Amino acid sequence: xxxxxxxxxxxxxxxxxxxxxxxxxxxxxxxxxxxxxxxxxxxxxxxxxxxxxxxxxxxxxxxxxxxxxxxxxxxxxxxxxxxxxxxxxxxxxxxxxxxxxxxxxxxxxxxxxxxxxxxxxxxxxxxxxxxxxxxxxxxxxxxxxxxxxxxxxxxxxxxxxxxxxxxxxxxxxxxxxxxxxxxxxxxxxxxxxxxxxxxxxxxxxxxxxxxxxxxxxxxxxxxxxxxxxxxxxxxxxxxxxxxxxxxxxxxxxxxxxxxxxxxxxxxxxxxxxx
Numbered sequence: 001x002x003x004x005x006x007x008x009x010x011x012x013x014x015x016x017x018x019x020x021x022x023x024x025x026x027x028x029x030x031x032x033x034x035x036x037x038x039x040x041x042x043x044x045x046x047x048x049x050x051x052x053x054x055x056x057x058x059x060x061x062x063x064x065x066x067x068x069x070x071x072x073x074x075x076x077x078x079x080x081x082x083x084x085x086x087x088x089x090x091x092x093x094x095x096x097x098x099x100x101x102x103x104x105x106x107x108x109x110x111x112x113x114x115x116x117x118x119x120x121x122x123x124x125x126x127x128x129x130x131x132x133x134x135x136x137x138x139x140x141x142x143x144x145x146x147x148x149x150x151x152x153x154x155x156x157x158x159x160x161x162x163x164x165x166x167x168x169x170x171x172x173x174x175x176x177x178x179x180x181x182x183x184x185x186x187x188x189x190x191x192x193x194x195x196x197x198x199x200x201x202x203x204x205x206x207x208x209x210x211x212x213x214x215x216x217x218x219x220x221x222x223x224x225x226x227x228x229x230x231x232x233x234x235x236x237x238x239x240x241x242x243x244x245x246x247x248x249x250x251x252x253x254x255x256x257x258x259x260x261x262x263x264x265x266x267x268x269x270x271x272x273x274x
Contacts, residue, residue, distance in 0.1 A: 004210050007077055008038040012239045013266050014073035014086055020259040022090035024098070028249040030070035032174040032207070032234040033141055037074040039213040040139060049079040052106040058136050059109040059125050063118020064143035064172065065099040066251070071108070072096050080107035116149025118142060119169060123159050126167040126227075137221070141170045145177025148186040153198070159227040160199030167227040168220045169200070172207065174236040178250045195229035207232030240265055 011034045019025030041047065045058040062071050069089060076083045081096075088094030095104040099113030110121045122140035129136050142152065159167055171191055179185050188194065192202045201223040205212040213232070220228035236250070237243025240262040254262055 001210055004038055004042060007042050008035050008210075009239075009266060011038060011070065011073040011077055013263060014076065014083070015069045016240065016254065016259065016262045016266070018069050018073065018086050018089040019253045020256075021087060023253045024090050025069050025253055026066045026251045027069070027240075027243060027254070028176065028236040028246070028251075029064060029143060029172065029174065030067040030073075031238045031240065031243065032236045033064070033067055033070050033172045034073075034238065035208045035210060035234075036141060036170060036172065036213060036232055037070055039210055039217070041074050041078050043214055044217045045139065046136070047078070047107070049107070052080060056134060056136055059122070059138045061110040061118045061122040061125070061138070061140040062100055062112055063122075063140055064115065064146055065112030065118075067141075067143075067172075068096075068098060068100050071100055072105075075105070075107045078107070081105070115143070115146045116151040119152055119155035119159070122167060122169070123155055123162070123164060126159070126164040127162055129166050130162070130164070135166075137166050137168065138164075139168050139170060141172060143177070144171055144173045144175060144182050144188065144191065145185070147171060147188055147191065148182070153194075156195065156198040156200065156229075163225050164227045165224050168217070169195070169227065169229045171229065171231050172234055173231050174234045174245075176236045176245065176247045176250065178247065180247050192229075192231045195231070199226055200229040201226050202229050202231065204231045205233070207234035208238060 015030045075081045089096045100108045102108045102111045126138040203216045205216045216230045243249040
């Protein structure tokens with residue numbers, strides 16, 4: 001757990017640094033899913049940095065592609081990317097675009113950005129695994145604002161119909177989207193009951209408690225005959241006090257003073273966790 005805490009802290013620092021250097025990005029939702037990505041890549045998923053396209057690897061679809069800074073920081077921490085590459089985030093001639101590109105970035109399994117489409121792509125991967133008799137698993141991280149898209153629910157119906165028990169959907173439930181609270185913009189609560197009604201095995205967790213996250217992944221692996229949906233309650237902007245629970249930090253880069261303050265808070269937070 002200490003190692004996971006350290007990895008998550010490094011990922012959060014890099015998220016803040018990347019977005020500051022680019023003067024562009026989405027810090028709120030990137031910080032809220034950092035613990036989920038940490039647990040996936042450093043405990044749960046079977047991936048090989050020396051063979052990113054291994055046909056037997058586990059797959060991740062970051063459906064909320066605008067949170068790419070979190071994925072890139074995680075891939076760099078894992079060794080798929082050089083940490084020096086992170087300086088190119090959202091810059092001309094860099095492979096690290098504002099949204100993930102599977103053709104250019106090692107470790108990216110699906111190009112994403114248009115919200116609502118990721119679960120459909122994950123379904124395809126999971127179904128292919130079933131047909132090819134492979135034992136890999138597919139994980140799909142979605143935003144709670146994103147699930148207002150109708151295609152998500154078509155995909156949920158499909159996943160259940162084909163009994164994709166090698167699929168694990170994860171909802172980053174921070175209750176905020178670009179225009180405010182999801183309950184006020186387009187209320188999708190109760191999220192867990194909706195997925196249950198579509199035939200999913202549903203697990204509710206604290207999306208920042210790494211023991212709960214890992215426990216949920218373990219339960220997902222043992223669920224047979226149906227897909228799993230993990231509803232991870234998170235805090236938008238987690239780890240940086242002035243960003244936490246603030247919709248305004250959905251897609252805004254910090255200024256120099258804010259950047260320095262954020263790094264200082266993360267440093268203090270890391271020492272507190274020690």
